Amino acid sequence: MIEITSSNIMLVVAVMLMMSVFVGKAGSRFGMPALLLFLGVGMVAGVDGFGLHFDSAASAQFVGMIALSIILFTGGLETRFSDIRPVLFPGITLATVGVLLTTGLTGTFIYYVFHWLVPEYSFGWAESMLIAAIMSSTDSASVFSIFDSAKLGLKQKLRPTLELESGSNDPMAYLLVIILIGIIEGNGHHDTGAQLLLGSSATLAVQLLFGAAGGLCLGYATVWIVNRLRVDNEFLYPVMVISCVFFTFTLTEIIGGNSYLAVYIAGLVVGNKRLAVRRTIVTFFGGFTWLVQIIMFLTLGLLVNPHELLHVVVPGIALGIFIMLVARPVAVFLSLLPFRQYTFKGRVYISWVGLRGAVPIIFATYAVVSPGVEESSFIFNIVFFITILSLLLQGTTVNSMARWLGLSEPVKESAFQGIDISDDIAATTSELEITSDMLADGSTLKEIGLPSDTLAVMVRRDDRYIVPKGDTRLYMGDVLLLVSNDKCI
Template identity: 50%
Template sequence: MMITAENILLIGSILIFISILISKTGYKFGIPTLLLFLLVGMLFGSDGLGIQFNSAKDAQFVGMIALSIILFTGGMDTRFREIKPILPQGILLSTAGVLVTTLLTGLFIYFLSDHTKADIQLTLLASLLLAATMSSTDSASVFNLLRSQRMNLKENLRPMLELESGSNDPMAYMLTIVLIQVIGSGTDLHAGIIARDLLVQFFFGGTIGYAAGKFAVWLINKIELPNTSLYPILLLSIVFITFTTTDLVHGNGYLAVYIAGVIVGNAKLASRKETQTFMDGLTWLFQIIMFLALGLLVNPHEMIGIAGIGLLIGAFMIVVARPVSVFLCLLPFRNISLRARLFVSWVGLRGAVPIIFATYPVIAEIPGSNQLFNIVFFITLLSLVIQGMSISQMARWLKLDMPQAKEGNAFGVELPDEIDTRLDDLTLTAEMLEEGNRLADMNLPQGTLVMLVKRGNEFIIPNGQIELHEGDKLLLISENKQKKRQNL
């Protein structure tokens, strides 16, 4: 069955519907939801139920849109106070770590090709190109796994891993594009050219991303739109303008949208709740679409021939290349424990980004690019199965897991950022009511008021004489500590 304009809505809706239902079952067994979306695409593809989708350009375009949204939303969820202490570690992992992974993996692939009877024949440059497409950790997979599994980690590891995955695509992208150009033109590989292009990518990506984030915050807080639903749509347009503008000046659009997201997420923003809800929903939608498209693109029967070599390369990346790059990058930081280094080494997740990068050689018609694409796809599946399904278990085994911090309150009430207060909830116990069961008898801190009382499914607007019961939940509004000190 060919995907046409007439049936794309029906087929797409059915695939999304099935993916969401399957993901609910998979979550109970600890299977990464993104892996399931990929498998659904493969099930319905050419070797499954027969949907024909073979356009690498279309898959690349879908991936570009999806990654822009995923990285921006990931940036919005990243608290600057959390990433500030681990900024040097994250930058080293996302630059030097990618380069070391590429070199080690590329040399290993070339060794297999040149010195063994493995069914792969690649030049040194082609081996490095294959390694470069897989050298970055996947932002969609890392964000999704750490947040969907509600993981809270010691030693500030979660923001470090999210920062690395959100900012290491530029290096992998640059290496991939440069190697494609060198192979395609037949010229020599010059380290100076790579360094220059990389600096351009980072400079324009960082500068435009920062400026776009500041502009977005200013505009959304300044403009008065007739409907609050328009604010997230306005923000989304800025995201795509940021990506395309950065790409036009040869900067890295993925880095730009991530930095813009960090700036927006750490500023006071009008209609934040509506915007966050909209972006979270859109992120999930495009994650599903992206992984389904990539699953449809691959021909599973073609991976049978590269399964052996894929296992060898995948095992090398998991056991050797990733740990060596992590330990080298974190060598200057003595305060990071051995357990933390081992965990960071294990979270070298591959996902949609390597597969999307692997479409570039296919589009450029590099010799053997289809084999490269299949190897990358196989290793991505391997990574999601082995590493993705064991991250939470590895955190527990290394004793790095922590209880998830409670977010929000039991009432689901939020206040605009402009109001310098915070909301908390409190569940009453028998001990709390020993000195009296009226609200007036409660010994609340100065500057704290009770907004609502929740009793079962009933919500009560309180006054001082209301009788409280054990198990009642109180919604408390309090002045921030800084404001309290100013008042004193």
């Protein structure tokens, strides 16, 4: 067994990171989710493989907390509010009602089925609901990374719906986990069921309200600070943003709000406002997010002992299949009943892309470190097993399922692809699509004489109009004219 010490930690980290990159590159050729492979590298390097010993659930929880704050912030940073505005209410409904329904259905299955499937683990209602709550949210790291790697376009605004759901449903699952652990530990065991329900509902409302408010306020504060920083070294700007992310996470927790919701909303605010050196900040966070994701999955992979997973194969497969084929679809279809913009196939696809990943494993560590939760080792192992099952079955079929359902479409590339745009120009430039019904003069597409898919970009410089090419540099003062479907604006 190899102990990780101060003298060998840099070598261990270097080898594992290098292995992760090579394994991830090889796996992408076969459509394997990179994060699943990172998890596998950690398992191979652990006590059942190369012999690295790591058994601190508290440390893994801390690493996961930092990584998730960066992942959620980056997810918000790279999301255009114009994309999620049409799916705002469906996404929020999936992130709240969907999580509650998934927890209720899964918890009921665990309570009744585990009594005869694994009699030695006959959980009560609270323990059953705790396991269900741990696995109730979809994983933002998995969803974001798979969509970014796939370069897949989706109809019916399915991609922003799924990204919004995965980025905002962690708070609900986290609150359920904390509340249920408190009930199991005996906090308020003299209360009636009605009092417990009222207290839990109040806690949930306060956490969501303060989390959203904290994210909005501190997101705008981050924009204000970055735009007024005025330093010559542009690489100090991302450092300032990181400090603002951690400040947002911590301060929101202090005031009683949900920190995960706060950093995601802060990312949305920062990503949709004019920001100094935006390109540097976005590029930095893109790479930094991959780094923390790799470290998080390696850490979680080291934490598990693969031979212990053999004891949870049967209940793990039964529970995993139930979540994928029953609990998740039922929760999605019921949650989306009021929203008519999704077809039956669209709802099926949303149901299928309910990926489990690092978040359920991190939430399972809360049960491990809690002294009042019995059989916490079994809970951790079954959550880990279902995560692997989900990434194997669902993560590898994200693209093929979209094509099979007829929901895939070509990815629309930016009109500014290959053009060298300065940071100040890029921060104020936007792309618009204009249709005939938006024309003030009432002219039609045919009258204008342009094809329906016309998209042109023009720049006014020195009172002359030019069409930018790959080597065109844009400066402040240039005026961009967009032609999309209809006519020059």
